[in-house]
Amino acid sequence: MxxxxxxEYERKRLENIRRNNEMMAALKVHTKATELSxxxxxxxxxxxxxxxxxxxxxxxxxxxxxxxxxxxPPDSKGSDSSTLTRNSPQKINDFVQNLGPIPMKDAYKGDxxxxxxxxxxxxxxSNKEFSEEELNGSAKKKKKIECSxxxxxxxxxPENIAxxxxxxxxxxxxxxxxxxxxxxxxxxFGDIGFWNVGESEIFLYHPHQAPISGILFQPxxxxxxxxxxxxxxxxxxxxEKEIFDMVYNGENSIYALxxxxxxxxxxxxxxxxxxxxxxxxxxxxCSSQWDLHESRINTIDFSPQTTHIVATSSSxxxxxxxxxxxxxxPKHTSLRxxxxxxxxxxxxxxxxxxxxATTSLDNTIGIYGGVNLEDKISxxxxxxxxxxxxxxxxxxxxxxxxxxxxxMKRGVDVVSTxxxxxxxxxxxxxxxxxxxxxxxxxxxxxxxxxxxxxxQVYIWTSS
DNA sequence: GGTAAACTTAACAAT
DNA sequence: ATTGTTCCAGTTTACC
Numbered sequence: 197m198x199x200x201x202x203x204e205y206e207r208k209r210l211e212n213i214r215r216n217n218e219m220m221a222a223l224k225v226h227t228k229a230t231e232l233s234x235x236x237x238x239x240x241x242x243x244x245x246x247x248x249x250x251x252x253x254x255x256x257x258x259x260x261x262x263x264x265x266x267x268x269p270p271d272s273k274g275s276d277s278s279t280l281t282r283n284s285p286q287k288i289n290d291f292v293q294n295l296g297p298i299p300m301k302d303a304y305k306g307d308x309x310x311x312x313x314x315x316x317x318x319x320x321x322s323n324k325e326f327s328e329e330e331l332n333g334s335a336k337k338k339k340k341i342e343c344s345x346x347x348x349x350x351x352x353x354p355e356n357i358a359x360x361x362x363x364x365x366x367x368x369x370x371x372x373x374x375x376x377x378x379x380x381x382x383x384x385f386g387d388i389g390f391w392n393v394g395e396s397e398i399f400l401y402h403p404h405q406a407p408i409s410g411i412l413f414q415p416x417x418x419x420x421x422x423x424x425x426x427x428x429x430x431x432x433x434x435x436e437k438e439i440f441d442m443v444y445n446g447e448n449s450i451y452a453l454x455x456x457x458x459x460x461x462x463x464x465x466x467x468x469x470x471x472x473x474x475x476x477x478x479x480x481x482c483s484s485q486w487d488l489h490e491s492r493i494n495t496i497d498f499s500p501q502t503t504h505i506v507a508t509s510s511s512x513x514x515x516x517x518x519x520x521x522x523x524x525x526p527k528h529t530s531l532r533x534x535x536x537x538x539x540x541x542x543x544x545x546x547x548x549x550x551x552x553a554t555t556s557l558d559n560t561i562g563i564y565g566g567v568n569l570e571d572k573i574s575x576x577x578x579x580x581x582x583x584x585x586x587x588x589x590x591x592x593x594x595x596x597x598x599x600x601x602x603x604m605k606r607g608v609d610v611v612s613t614x615x616x617x618x619x620x621x622x623x624x625x626x627x628x629x630x631x632x633x634x635x636x637x638x639x640x641x642x643x644x645x646x647x648x649x650x651x652q653v654y655i656w657t658s659s
Numbered sequence: 660g661g662t663a664a665a666c667t668t669a670a671c672a673a674t
Numbered sequence: 675a676t677t678g679t680t681c682c683a684g685t686t687t688a689c690c
Contacts, residue, residue: 363680364670384682407682426682449682511684539684557684582668583683604668629670650670 241358243398356655360389365647382408410453466493515543542589
């Protein structure tokens with residue numbers, strides 16, 4: 197299957213793959229952690245990596261190769277999903293992969309058992325949330341969040357800075373707990389790092405082999421965390437079972453992962469070149485697979501109130517809203533299509549669900565409101581992050597007033613939807629890289645996390 | 660018309 | 675302080 201011609205990059209890549217294969221075959225362990233680095237003095241906390249990890253329980257290693265690399269046309273009969281074929285770009289890192297469950301102890305990059313307390317706290321957290329819920333009857337208990345955020349009070353305490361993973365952070369989420377302030381960050385190597393805000397310890401795991409595209413805490417069971425990856429896998433980190441279980445294994449890269457509040461058994465994920473798939477845990481397979489876009493879907497976001505409405509953003513230059521009740525049926529059309537001049541990196545509903553914010557490489561943030569999102573505001577914003585910085589994605593704060601997005605000068609721009617402009621930039625000498633991915637803590641107004649291509653996480657808090 | 664190459668960008672390690 | 679490496683995005687340009 198020797199390719200006729202190789203670019204310099206491809207040649208190097210194949211060389212890397214070959215070396216990886218040799219090493220993996222020889223050691224039967226995951227790739228060794230990158231060396232611990234010296235950080236800018238602003239950053240005091242970091243993960244620690246075990247200097248050398250002896251091979252522990254041996255897990256089966258499977259040589260994972262796409263049909264294409266085996267010389268079989270991807271659309272031929274060999275494929276199990278004959279009904280739908282997504283002519284997606286060739287999947288990345290499709291060489292060696294562990295396809296079964298991975299014990300957390302094997303994926304853990306710290307010293308043996310030093311994550312014991314962390315695992316137990318996750319399990320304890322989920323039990324606590326459960327009992328509180330039982331005591332208070334039903335989901336009705338959900339504390340109503342006060343929305344009056346005083347922008348001037350946002351503060352970056354140097355204590356609230358840490359390097360949570362090595363390398364570029366591609367995804368980051370707050371744990372949705374009222375008690376514990378914790379973030380989980382995923383990077384381009386397939387690592388997931390956990391950090392209790394303000395504390396010094398980092399817990400770093402390596403459950404995937406490629407960039408992490410989704411992190412999803414189960415709201416009513418915080419010890420269960422879904423992760424999706426460019427390697428085509430969805431895993432479920434289960435702290436009780438102490439494994440990263442394998443949930444879904446597809447041929448295509450997965451670019452986004454989401455879940456509507458009222459469908460705890462279903463996962464919606466962006467697969468291949470424009471596909472949106474629905475995984476149903478009750479039947480253990482995908483219940484739907486639709487081709488919604490002409491290029492990859494970058495985000496999937498459900499309307500907070502009307503959970504059958506979902507917004508997708510795509511590199512095909514559009515964002516769309518869809519009605520899940522009619523999607524895939526005879527009327528396979530979007531409710532609305534929001535057009536940009538370049539690829540669209542995100543489309544998020546505001547907390548009330550009344551507005552939608554899109555971010556595009558055409559250097560605009562689109563803010564749509566009105567009865568059917570037909571009113572459009574366009575705010576200029578430099579979104580040319582280039583190749584090494586994860587693309588910007590404007591996120592909503594805790595009400596419909598403010599949108600937060602990183603800028604190329606290591607700041608965080610705050611866009612007011614009322615004033616239709618950037619009204620403030622959060623800056624700090626402690627920030628040593630461009631914060632490109634964000635999450636707002638839904639359980640605490642004013643707690644905003646920004647993540648960089650250097651693996652740092654910065655947490656602003658409202659005093 | 661289609662594909663390959665080139666260009667942009669910042670962070671960090673090594674020198 | 676400077677240089678080299680990263681390399682899985684997105685887009686434009688060059689070249690069959």
